Amino acid sequence: MTDEKLTAQLAPHLRLLAALRATGNVTRTAELLGIPQPTVSRRLAALSRALGAPLTVPAGRGVRLTRAAELLAEAAERALTAVDAGVRLAREEVEPGSGRVVLGFLHLLGRALVPELLRDYRAQVPDARFTLVQGSRQDMLDRLAAGELDLALLAPVPEEDERLGSVVLDEQPILLSVPAGHRLAGRSAVRVAELADEPFVLLEPGYGLRRITDDLCAAAGFAPTVAFEGQESDTVRGLVAAGLGVALLPLFEPGAPAGVAEVALTPPVTRTIGLAWRAGEPQPPAVRSFRDHVVTAYPRRINRRTK
Template identity: 75%
Template sequence: MTYDSLTAQVAPHLPLLAALRKTGNVTRAAELLGVPQPTVSRRIAALADVLGAPLTVPDGRGIRLTRAADLLAEAAERGLATLDAGVRLAREEVSPESGHVVLGFLHLLGRSLVPSLLRDYRARYPGVRFTLVQGSRQDMVDRLAGGELDLALVAPLPSVPSLASAGLVDEEILLCVPAGHPLAGRRSVRMSELAGEEFVLLEQGYGVRTLTDELCAAAGFTPRIAFEGQESDTVRGLVAAGLGVALLPRFGPGPPAGVAEVPLSPRPYRTIGLVWRAGEPMTPAVTAFREHVLATPQH
């Protein structure tokens, strides 16, 4: 008999071993397990046959575990404690009231959209736990496809067969220039007018960077890159310092000091949406949060 097969035969009897070690009495062990005493006696005999050694010896009016059985019972208690903890975690995981959601999102969405969604949802389900992961659009899409995330908020929406998505809101992209820039007071600016400007861009993999490259290409030029960054706040800071121009979503409720936001003509938009793995089952907690997000109006 191999170790694995012996373990498989002993595993169903772990509660019995723990109960015997705790009570030292067959009758009380049967009560603790909620089974008739003859059933406990039969299980003791069957397990003794599997081990090839007795489990108990008489001890006054009760019983005492043999040394071999006591070692096994001690391991059974540790194993049951670990299993109990796992069961509690699994129960939380599948409960919409106390489950766990791993949500990925773009840095740009952490200012208002994500906090408002979480605030409203936690008001209904305060026991739900969230793990929040931020990164570039491509990073979020890759992590979602790889199973690291349950849901992701990205823009623009990916065209990947294994992923499903739903748009939430269309967000206008504006030209950000230093406050003293000649274009700062304009009512609108055409992309072709930016051909001679130096750009402060987000790195490759960010949705706004992809959109910027596409808009420049459509206007017939390649942007001259002065700096590249990973966060929109850094990009805006560099613009405010006079180091270039950038295309970014509106900074609410108004642009930061030193930066002017100017509409482009025609006005470009990006669609912010929720993405999940297509055709895969979700836990109730993830499903409930997805439905909450899809049902929440965005402006």
């Protein structure tokens, strides 16, 4: 059988191969696809005959794919990703107002920015649907590159990555947060070098604020002494309030929380907040519409770079 004929025979069963690879079990594959188990078995037997080699071998109470079947299943998963994206584009081209946007964002931005943007957009497009994903900056960048996200709200904006298009929405001051009774609490400004002997409460590696802190400390000639690491800035502030260390964090609005004093850095330090997406790829109408709304409607944007 020629490659073309084998491809034509395999194409209708891409999901079967991908599902079998994921489950390792014929019965669960049948349940996942919503077809009878004998149908799955017959299709696998027909594909094995067409390939000229078995696709599965017994493995305990289930099966595992042969090396040849693994290669086909990997190709099937890649092809299905492209097909699913095409189906979504076509469906939302017909009904853009009810399309879905998968939006990633940092935990910190979920307090005010994300609800504000969604509220304003849903007022204009009431049937718009969103899937919201939170995580670290690096996690958002990885998911965006992998196609798991349509858009991501990040800080700082990844302007150095040519694979991404982005727009800067805001510039946010970074301040020193210390316990209210700390020796630096009453200062008008503090140099980062003065913090060399302080214990730090930090976000985990992969977060934008962690990178900013590490870079500022390195530029001042020291590595921060890590007292605690967390995944949310609110947790970091709580640990600072408890007297467990200092932290470099964005300005807390409307004012510093109880037990925390915010002190300006000198020279001043800021970070950008913005929206990013994969460059050079067609976007579903719903994604394009929300992106354009953010770019044009957000009042504090300071500069933009789109692709």
